[in-house]
Amino acid sequence: VLHSIITVRNPVPSIVIAQLTDVNCQQVNLLIGALGSVLYKGESDDAIHVFHASFSDFLLREKSGEQFKDLQCNPVNQHTFLSQACFNIMELELRFNMLSLPSSFLKDKEIENIVSDVNTKIKQGLVYACKSWGYHLEKSTKNSKVTTALEQFLKEKIFYWIEVMSLLRLASHQESIREDTLVQCGDTLDSVRKV
Structure with a gap:
C-alpha cells in the first residue's frame, strides 16, 4: 500500500x-x-x-x-504491479455503454445530468486506471503477465476505454501516453492479429 x-x-x-x-x-x-x-x-x-x-x-x-x-520500494516492480492493477480494474469495470444511455446516437450535450452520471457511474479507481495505465506500463517490466493483460485490453476493452476517456473529457490525454508505449501497443496488436 x-x-x-x-x-x-x-x-x-x-x-x-x-x-x-x-x-x-x-x-x-x-x-x-x-x-x-x-x-x-x-x-x-x-x-x-x-x-x-x-x-x-x-x-x-x-x-x-x-x-x-x-x-524499500523497487520502482520498476511497483510500476509493474500498478500497470497490472490498472489492467485488472479496466478488465472488470469497462463495458459497453458505461452510462447506460438510451441511445448511442445522442451527443454528450444532449444528455441530461451527464456530469453527475459520469461522476457516479465511473468509479475513481477506473478513472485512475484509464488515465494511468500507460504511465505505469512505460516504467514497468514487460513480463508475460503484463503483456497478456495488454493484449487482452487491446483485443477486448480498447473501445470501452476510448468511450470512458471521451466521457471524462480526457480524450486528449491519449497524447500524454508516450510514443514508445503506443509502439509497444501496436507491436502487441500485431502479434495478437497473428494468433
Whole structure:
C-alpha cells in the first residue's frame, strides 16, 4: 500500500489505493493515520499526499540500510504491479455503454445530468486506471503477465476505454501516453492479429 502511494501518477484518494492494491479501504485509512507524520489527506480532494519528497526518495533509494530493507520500494516492480492493477480494474469495470444511455446516437450535450452520471457511474479507481495505465506500463517490466493483460485490453476493452476517456473529457490525454508505449501497443496488436 505504501509503495503504491509513493508511485502512483498523482496523489489519489484512499479508495483508489484500495482498488489498486485490493486492500480494504479502512485498512488503507488506518495506515495513513499510523503514518500521519509522513502522509496526509488533502482537504479539498481527499487525496493522499507525502509531506516531504525526501520520504519517497528514502523509500525509493536502492540502499537505505539493512534495517530499512523491508521498507524499500523497487520502482520498476511497483510500476509493474500498478500497470497490472490498472489492467485488472479496466478488465472488470469497462463495458459497453458505461452510462447506460438510451441511445448511442445522442451527443454528450444532449444528455441530461451527464456530469453527475459520469461522476457516479465511473468509479475513481477506473478513472485512475484509464488515465494511468500507460504511465505505469512505460516504467514497468514487460513480463508475460503484463503483456497478456495488454493484449487482452487491446483485443477486448480498447473501445470501452476510448468511450470512458471521451466521457471524462480526457480524450486528449491519449497524447500524454508516450510514443514508445503506443509502439509497444501496436507491436502487441500485431502479434495478437497473428494468433
